[in-house]
Amino acid sequence: MQNLKKYCDHSTSWNCCFSRDTKIMVSENNKVIEKKIYEIKKDDLILTLVNGEKKFTKVKYTKEYDEEFEFYEFKSMKDGKMKSITVTGNHIMIVYNNINEMKYKTADKIVKNEYFNTTDGLYQIVEINIYNKKYKYALGVDEGKIIADDILVSCLNMNDVTKNLSIEDMVLKYKVNIL
Numbered sequence: 208m209q210n211l212k213k214y215c216d217h218s219t220s221w222n223c224c225f226s227r228d229t230k231i232m233v234s235e236n237n238k239v240i241e242k243k244i245y246e247i248k249k250d251d252l253i254l255t256l257v258n259g260e261k262k263f264t265k266v267k268y269t270k271e272y273d274e275e276f277e278f279y280e281f282k283s284m285k286d287g288k289m290k291s292i293t294v295t296g297n298h299i300m301i302v303y304n305n306i307n308e309m310k311y312k313t314a315d316k317i318v319k320n321e322y323f324n325t326t327d328g329l330y331q332i333v334e335i336n337i338y339n340k341k342y343k344y345a346l347g348v349d350e351g352k353i354i355a356d357d358i359l360v361s362c363l364n365m366n367d368v369t370k371n372l373s374i375e376d377m378v379l380k381y382k383v384n385i386l
Contacts, residue, residue, distance in 0.1 A: 224297075224298055224343045224344070225294055225343065225355060226231070226278055226344070227340075227344065228241060229243065229292065229293065231263065232254035232354060234252040234263040235252075239254075239323065244344040244355070247344075252264065253266055253348065253354075255353045256352040264348045264350045266347070267349065268345075268347045268382045269344065270345040272343045272345070274343075276343050277295070277338075278293050278296075278337070278338060278340045278343075278367075279317070279336070280292075280336040281293075281300075281317065281332055282333055282336075283333060284331055285329065288330075289325070290330050290356065290357055290358060298314045298360065299314075300312055300360055301360060302321040303323075304322075308320075323359070324359040326354065327357075330358075347362065348362055350362070
């Protein structure tokens with residue numbers, strides 16, 4: 208029986224671990240297009256959030272893992288519209304426990320009725336599914352937040368990841384509380 212991995216490989220990408228179906232907005236030839244994460248290449252320009260503003264940022268690295276992993280699928284809803292994202296359990300997500308309070312949490316600590324920030328406002332998390340899935344994808348950018356599947360998520364600096372910083376050091380560097 209294959210050893211199931213729940214988390215990302217800390218030596219290459221601490222928390223940016225997405226499922227194969229994750230969609231990323233890319234700027235290509237002065238056009239904005241949507242690509243699946245497995246199509247993203249080093250130096251592609253992807254949509255990020257920098258100082259509260261949307262910006263296209265260069266991808267520093269990508270990595271594919273050809274194994275089976277435990278994933279968390281989150282379905283969120285607003286005004287009858289559904290958005291979902293699937294990540295590994297230790298992926299740091301940005302959630303709101305009410306309309307005014309933002310928190311950083313690993314995916315395995317998120318609960319229903321919290322909210323994700325999306326490109327069109329806060330969506331309430333209405334369903335969480337955990338399942339095994341083959342392939343996970345990581346990417347790195349110098350910005351701390353990317354937009355994946357139209358949801359704002361964290362993504363740590365590749366330079367810190369390659370230095371093998373511990374979670375405690377990363378939390379101190381980014382001054383975030385991980386719940």
